[in-house]
Amino acid sequence: MEQQTPRPSDFRPGLVSGAVNLAKNMFGLLMSRIELAALELAEVRANALKLVALFVLGAIVALFAIGYWSALIVYLSWPALGWKILLILAIIFTAIAVGILLYVQSLLREGKLSMPATMAELRNDHDALL
16 A cells, blocks of 8 residues: 655645634634624714704704794894894804804714724724734
């Protein structure tokens, strides 16, 4: 009986085997991070769409309310104040607009549209690899 010698494809040297295993692990890690990011992006997208829809609906209703109330206030106040009522309403509406802008900025600073779990995992991966 002839003894068969192992072919080069039957075994892998230690360095090559380690590199292949490292590449497999890196690929698996990359895929899990992509899946996590996809899940969080879907959640952020759904929340962003709700926020946009509510904002549009609220803006339409608010504009109608502001228009009707403003017309009523101007009509009732014109005999007593004249043009000054227009200035008063302009100042009030400007203050309200600035308040809303500041509120939206605070919501964005709180990170309502961020992906904290994905970013934390990516930071952990970065720290572990470097």
